[in-house]
Amino acid sequence: MSTFPSPGTQFCERQAGLPAGLSLSSKVAIITGSNAGLGFESAKQLLALNLSHLILAVRSVEKGEAAAAKLRQSTPKATIEVWKLDMCSYVSIQAFAERVGKELTRLDIALLNAGLVKPSFELVKETGHEESMQVNYLSTVLLALLLLPHLQTKRAPTTSPGKLTIVNSGLSLTGKLPLNPKNPSQPILTSFDDAKTFSSTTWYNTSKTLMHLFLWKLTEFVSADDVVVNIVDPGYVKGTESVSNMPKVTALVAKGFAAVTGRSVETGASTYVDAVAVKGRESHGCFLTSWRVHPFVPFLYTPEGKELMERLWEETMAELAFAGPNEILSSQSKG
Template sequence: MASSSLQPLKDSNLKIFIKTQFRTKPRPPPLEPTSLAGKTALVTGSNVGLGLESSRQLLSYGLSRLIIGVRSLPKGEAAAAGLRKQFPNAQVDVWELNMSSYQSIQAFISRCEAELPNGLDMAILSAAVANPAWKTTSPKDGKVHEEMFQVNYLSTALLAILLLPVLRAREGKGPGRLTIVTSNLAITSQFTNRNANPFIPSFDEPPKNGWGAQEGMDRYSTTKTLTLMLTQKLGELVSPDQVVVNTVDPGTVAGTAMSNRFPAWVKVVHSVIQLAARTVEEGAWTYLDAVAVKGKESHGGLCMNWDIYPFHPFMYTDEGKATTERLWEETIAELAEVAPVGQILAGMK
């Protein structure tokens, strides 16, 4: 497997930041303008920031049809209007997708099955949230979970698995491409509840000493570690001849909305860090590299700095492997209550 076979990094957050922001030269994807002609792509979280810019770049390389998956249809249509004007020969659709809701994800997949007889060629799952305050999902959306855990991991896992048959290789076409967006914080997270058993309920326990910006960032980092575990398991269970699955870190990028919910002092720190940030265009290049340039060599791996990187060091230990398996078993048990995830995965080998 792409990342599992590598030696774990022992670098600090600072060293990784310096490597990513100062010692790595961003580079655009080496694609011809018509490379994506005839292809259909999905990008979630695509009405702003990196999701929107990666959508624009896909279209600039000749993509024939783009589906924007967004929670707010008016905001999605506003973003799509600009893309349609810039790329009048492409079809740009806006479909509702609320990542807090299993029901919304199921409805989205039903629409894919009904309106995409030839399936999807590629999907970038970039929707995520970062909360400075404790927040849970609504009971009307299904089980109540802490929101970052729900959106960044559980719902992302459900959407990824349900998309596999839609992305599956078809006659005359190569494998589909599925890229899940992560963060380099994923490989240095504290992951304080790693030994919880059962695992999923531990994410829904409000912290005893309160929940502030630091706790919010710790949880965000941990949920991104979980996406590494998700990618590793999908890499093991899904044939790269059917769908190439990877995850990508865009690095620190200026102009994103990730810190919008945080207090002023966090925004000030974030603004200082962003003095070394990549542009939104450069950050989106990493998405296209992962979903359209990288091939089977990236299957089940982390794409970072235009290369394949190791996962969190914990994942290489016996304890970490046991945690990954426990998380996966609990995840499948929960998702199986709403969709035939086991059956889907069995058909992707």
Template sequence: MYPSKSLEMGPSKSGPGSMFFKSQLSKPVQTPKDIDLSGKVTIVTGASTGLGLESCRQFLSLKLSHLIMAVRSVQKGEKAAKKLRTEFPTTKIEVWTLEMSSYDSIQAFVHRVEKDLVRLDIVILNAGLAKQDLSVVESTGHEESIQVNYISTVLLSILILPALKAKSPPSTPGRLSIVSSGTVFAAKFPTRHEVPLLKTFDDKANWDANDRYATSKVLGHYFIVKMASYVDPSDVIINLVDPGLTKGSGLLREVTGLVSVVFALMKWALGRTLEVGASTYVDAAVVKENETHGSFLMDWKIAPFAYLLYAADSNAVTEQLWDESMKELEFCGALRALEGMRQ
């Protein structure tokens, strides 16, 4: 068992509102100028726009040798890649298809990683969405934001771990950074005591647009504590990272009406620039070391998990979520892949 610094910190003593304002007003930390990613290979999901695209640019500015932009639309991805290729003409930049709502697409993507890449150093799982109305992914039967932000992210994380271990240099661990959110501190997760648990998110009676995104991200906090315990940080360092509320992010692309107006005003008043928000990804993946394994990074430093992780029911919820997640992903041997990381 590898201890999580975030878990050891205990819950934050500040309330969600106070934490939000403090975070948004925190002073950005500059990426060290002497970092050199020559020879390294990086994958960024959700890479055609917003934070994903800007993080690609920042990795490339550090002399990255090979970038894979994982996107839903190859057409949009190639359009974004064309600009990056002009700016960084000596770097190999590829666009690969990845549909996070599809188990088949995720497995095909990982198979391509295993087959086509000789080396892999860094993976940034940035793809995510916020929904205003409930929608269900037909192929899985799960509510879309839970599917993409949690279940599919867990699947991709687990399946790509062996490649990160095997294809990174023996002396340098692979890096897996999963994008989280400061909204977890406001997550209610009212159905956390129900069994079965994952199915409660698919029920219209439990839909709350104001809580669903935050809860989808808090699920990742429960999960990383268990997942990281299977992985030696000398093989792969796994962490969660919050970019903060950021101008130009495509997260709220499907949100309309008053909610959209409110968030637009918040971004205008307090939002970080894309450059600042994306720098948190680079910091989590290439600056921070194994002390961040199994932890949550916020404002360029290790932070406590969501309050719910320290509640009396946390262990029970973690185990229930873990068991159901492993059962959901049993079809592709997710648990076997994790157990294989211990060998």
């Protein structure tokens, strides 16, 4: 997903280079939403670093195979597979994770890039939740939790931890929870499911904000020695598909902004590569933007923010209880 810039970074930061001799030879990676845009470009860049095995996790297998064919032309020695993954379906996500467990003997990198901007309110039939919040937060959290054990146990038998990177947005820093001030104790997750209060911009921003809260809490259970987990903002990137899903006025503003300041897809994708292949334990539990660690959404540093984080965590664990998230986390080593 392309995003507007984080404050002060889009205009002054230069692309970080790669360490000399960096190689992903023998490593296995999964990239979601990888048939086009930033996902596809990050696949190209990881393969250029000699990545041995790549799984393109996509909703449309047909589009995924077309993308894979292009990648195979430039990197014929790599193994490139296309696996079905529908981020609007818990069943599909569970089936995907089960396939990882059965078919992959190794997994080093998971780059969760799939996300969306919705111009209008729509509920996911299977879950009953608003679609952008479903995909950008709940489904991404489920997939992350299900992949954690594989990233811990299927990684190379060395001191190198697995890498789990979730694509985020600079707009997450402006997110506000849609809670009714007259009823501040209302459930956080269901507050997004009201068509009367829906705002395409606000819902997208806040769906990304929720991931800040989740990541902060997640690091209480996951050791950087096992799996390094971080979130990354690619900055505002021109030439991606997300603008077509924005409301018309917002899309016009976005296109104008992109014409002046937008990063290229290649530059945006380089932030992903930096997060999964360059950054190490120092990035565990961090929000990365413009190739650097950046503070989380400001309210998270307040007592009220910490309370919201705990509430969101409890609600998320309850929502995903069918997949046993607490059991998964209790099995994770903390050193």
